[in-house]
Amino acid sequence: MQPGAHAVIDLAGFGQVLDLLRASGYRLIGPVRRDGAIVYDEISSAADLPAGWTEEQGPGTYRLQRRNDGALFGYATAPDSWKRALHPPVLRLWQGRRVNGDLQVADEPDDAGPRAFIGVRACDLHAIAIQDRVFLAGQYADPAYKARSENVFIVAVNCGQAGGTCFCLSMGTGPKATMGFDLALTEIVDGGHRFLVEVGTARGAEILDGVPHRPADGADGEAAAQVVAKAAAQMGRSLDTRDIKDLLYRNLEHPRWQEVAARCLTCGNCTMVCPTCFCTTVEDATDLAGDHAERWRRWGSCFSLEFSYVHGGSIRASAASRYRQWLTHKLATWIDQFGTSGCVGCGRCITWCPVGIDITEEVRAIRETSAAMAGAGKEEHRADA
Amino acid sequence: MAMLQVAEPTAAVGPVVPRLFRVRGRRRETRDTITVDLQAVAPADESGFTPGQFNMLYIFGTGEVPISISGDPGRVDFLAHTVRAVGAVTQSLAAMKRGALVGVRGPFGTSWPVEAAEGSDVVIVGGGIGLAPLRPVLYRLLARREKFGRIVLLYGARTPGDLLYVRELERWRSRMDLDVEVTVDAAAGSWRGNVGVVTTLIPRAPFDPASSVALVCGPEVMMRFTVRELQARGVRDDRMFLSMERNMKCGVGQCGHCQYGPFFICRDGPVFPYGQIAPFFRVREI
Numbered sequence: 289m290q291p292g293a294h295a296v297i298d299l300a301g302f303g304q305v306l307d308l309l310r311a312s313g314y315r316l317i318g319p320v321r322r323d324g325a326i327v328y329d330e331i332s333s334a335a336d337l338p339a340g341w342t343e344e345q346g347p348g349t350y351r352l353q354r355r356n357d358g359a360l361f362g363y364a365t366a367p368d369s370w371k372r373a374l375h376p377p378v379l380r381l382w383q384g385r386r387v388n389g390d391l392q393v394a395d396e397p398d399d400a401g402p403r404a405f406i407g408v409r410a411c412d413l414h415a416i417a418i419q420d421r422v423f424l425a426g427q428y429a430d431p432a433y434k435a436r437s438e439n440v441f442i443v444a445v446n447c448g449q450a451g452g453t454c455f456c457l458s459m460g461t462g463p464k465a466t467m468g469f470d471l472a473l474t475e476i477v478d479g480g481h482r483f484l485v486e487v488g489t490a491r492g493a494e495i496l497d498g499v500p501h502r503p504a505d506g507a508d509g510e511a512a513a514q515v516v517a518k519a520a521a522q523m524g525r526s527l528d529t530r531d532i533k534d535l536l537y538r539n540l541e542h543p544r545w546q547e548v549a550a551r552c553l554t555c556g557n558c559t560m561v562c563p564t565c566f567c568t569t570v571e572d573a574t575d576l577a578g579d580h581a582e583r584w585r586r587w588g589s590c591f592s593l594e595f596s597y598v599h600g601g602s603i604r605a606s607a608a609s610r611y612r613q614w615l616t617h618k619l620a621t622w623i624d625q626f627g628t629s630g631c632v633g634c635g636r637c638i639t640w641c642p643v644g645i646d647i648t649e650e651v652r653a654i655r656e657t658s659a660a661m662a663g664a665g666k667e668e669h670r671a672d673a
Numbered sequence: 674m675a676m677l678q679v680a681e682p683t684a685a686v687g688p689v690v691p692r693l694f695r696v697r698g699r700r701r702e703t704r705d706t707i708t709v710d711l712q713a714v715a716p717a718d719e720s721g722f723t724p725g726q727f728n729m730l731y732i733f734g735t736g737e738v739p740i741s742i743s744g745d746p747g748r749v750d751f752l753a754h755t756v757r758a759v760g761a762v763t764q765s766l767a768a769m770k771r772g773a774l775v776g777v778r779g780p781f782g783t784s785w786p787v788e789a790a791e792g793s794d795v796v797i798v799g800g801g802i803g804l805a806p807l808r809p810v811l812y813r814l815l816a817r818r819e820k821f822g823r824i825v826l827l828y829g830a831r832t833p834g835d836l837l838y839v840r841e842l843e844r845w846r847s848r849m850d851l852d853v854e855v856t857v858d859a860a861a862g863s864w865r866g867n868v869g870v871v872t873t874l875i876p877r878a879p880f881d882p883a884s885s886v887a888l889v890c891g892p893e894v895m896m897r898f899t900v901r902e903l904q905a906r907g908v909r910d911d912r913m914f915l916s917m918e919r920n921m922k923c924g925v926g927q928c929g930h931c932q933y934g935p936f937f938i939c940r941d942g943p944v945f946p947y948g949q950i951a952p953f954f955r956v957r958e959i
Contacts, residue, residue: 568923590932
């Protein structure tokens with residue numbers, strides 16, 4: 289098998305793919321049903337997957353539901369993203385000890401080891417590629433991220449249904465996986481539960497060659513295309529990205545920021561569930577004796593006041609400025625910073641916003657009234673007086 | 674866990690782990706501000722810097738803060754940092770005695786455009802502790818004095834007691850090849866100098882606006898009015914350079930705290946040509 293080749297495996301064959309990955313030394317990380325949600329955690333076999341489960345998603349709404357089939361990947365997006373596995377929420381950066389008046393400092397060994405991510409969606413493949421740029425492409429690669437992102441085997445899954453808050457089609461990131469995977473599956477339930485497998489890499493081919501498979505025929509290809517087309521037709525949301533960077537730069541003083549701030553709780557949920565939000569804060573701690581010190585890095589959020597604190601107060605004191613920071617970063621300044629949008633259209637920020645603020649709706653509101661703003665004069669260059 | 678001994682060079686471990694320095698000397702500048710000179714414990718950890726850059730200074734178990742390097746860039750044997758004691762870390766730093774250990778990550782960030790200013794007049798405008806990141810560029814300019822036209826230093830502080838580097842200011846003031854003007858916002862009767870904000874010095878400062886490079890650092894409100902005054906004199910936007918400040922945690926553009934529009938101040942700044950940041954400069958809470 290070569291990259292780009294297709295084959296078909298059945299349900300048992302899929303189980304064998306996971307078994308073979310484990311036997312090859314990979315720890316398996318995949319979707320499991322826990323606490324009323326689908327989350328990503330260590331799994332031991334295909335039996336751990338949430339067979340027969342799906343979810344209902346809307347602004348501020350997430351409910352697991354039974355499916356009337358046994359689909360293993362019959363849900364859309366989990367509240368979790370793979371960010372947790374590559375950019376851990378809490379991480380010790382180093383620890384130091386005071387010894388005879390001297391300080392000994394050691395950095396942390398990183399030994400996540402070989403891991404296989406099972407069931408990575410197209411939007412999340414793009415999210416991983418975006419975080420790769422943030423943490424690896426600059427002058428200083430982040431050692432912790434680098435260690436964790438090396439030696440990850442990715443089994444992608446093309447989406448067969450879109451969630452109520454999905455808009456990957458608008459962002460050009462899905463619903464079909466086109467890059468960044470070793471193997472990509474399309475789960476076909478009707479007419480015999482099976483998977484069309486696309487080979488992405490040589491090591492993906494090696495795994496597929498190790499399990500029983502048959503060549504894909506025209507009917508398989510057609511069935512898989514229908515699965516993806518159904519998801520594309522179901523998109524719960526859309527976002528017009530034309531000229532979006534300049535649109536937002538032009539509207540830094542748009543009244544909509546005040547309007548959304550009246551609803552925003554500045555809780556930071558959106559930044560936690562976002563698969564690309566990378567901001568962190570650090571905490572320095574000592575033991576009681578003061579001989580041992582550690583530095584911990586935690587996910588941070590631009591919605592907190594301490595995020596922008598400098599002597600004298602927080603730069604972004606108002607909720608409006610913090611929401612503006614988040615949205616304009618995601619959709620505009622990110623493009624200048626990293627040459628790509630920071631949004632992959634996964635819809636998590638909409639689903640997990642406790643008050644259901646919808647990023648697509650906020651952009652639409654600004655776009656619809658932007659022309660009027662431009663006609664009203666150069667408000668965005670308000671004088672400081 | 675393998676412990677690295679302090680004697681071993683630690684530069685190889687990257688920008689995450691601080692290198693160890695000791696306080697070699699300290700000078701009180703004002704009531705709440707001191708300058709500490711830091712010397713690398715391991716000679717291999719000595720690093721030069723370019724004027725305008727900053728370090729992340731770490732106090733054992735207390736925390737880490739970004740502090741501009743305020744000393745002579747011609748000296749690599751120590752790094753001077755001028756620290757105003759306003760928070761937990763800076764208070765600890767200000768209280769450090771000779772020989773105390775400080776963790777250093779850096780130097781980070783962009784520099785004042787010294788080479789690009791050759792052949793031009795140079796106007797330096799500092800407000801309060803904003804003089805600290807400007808002092809290295811003044812050392813550099815004076816070390817190569819013949820390369821530049823007129824050099825003007827305009828410095829303002831709240832009161833005479835808040836002026837930094839007072840003895841040096843006096844020395845600089847006595848030089849014939851340097852124009853130094855100092856002002857304070859408010860002073861008692863014994864003060865014989867200027868009273869008023871630093872921007873009031875700009876209209877009558879002796880420089881040729883058409884061929885000048887302006888280097889500005891101070892509180893944002895002071896920089897906003899300074900830009901306005903310099904523009905009024907005819908200094909071009911791309912010939913004005915500002916040193917910006919935001920919260921910083923990592924120093925390498927990965928923690929997100931120092932974002933300023935599309936820029937990471939730690940990586941793309943702290944020194945920016947004004948023309949680059951102009952679209953964001955007057956937006957509140959950006």
